Amino acid sequence: MSYDPQTETFELEEMATHQTFKFDNIDLVAMEIFDLLDDGTDPEDETPSAAE
Numbered sequence: 163m164s165y166d167p168q169t170e171t172f173e174l175e176e177m178a179t180h181q182t183f184k185f186d187n188i189d190l191v192a193m194e195i196f197d198l199l200d201d202g203t204d205p206e207d208e209t210p211s212a213a214e
Contacts, residue, residue: 172184172186174191174194174195
């Protein structure tokens with residue numbers, strides 16, 4: 163993540179795809195980072211249940 167004081171924007175690059183996202187609010191950057199870290203899987207869903 164970087165900050166450009168001239169445009170007052172934050173820039174976030176997703177390393178896997180080299181896709182760049184620009185935001186004007188640090189809270190939006192934090193939410194995007196959380197979304198990138200959360201790949202949609204729940205570790206509890208991957209654990210076999212006792213009934214199986």
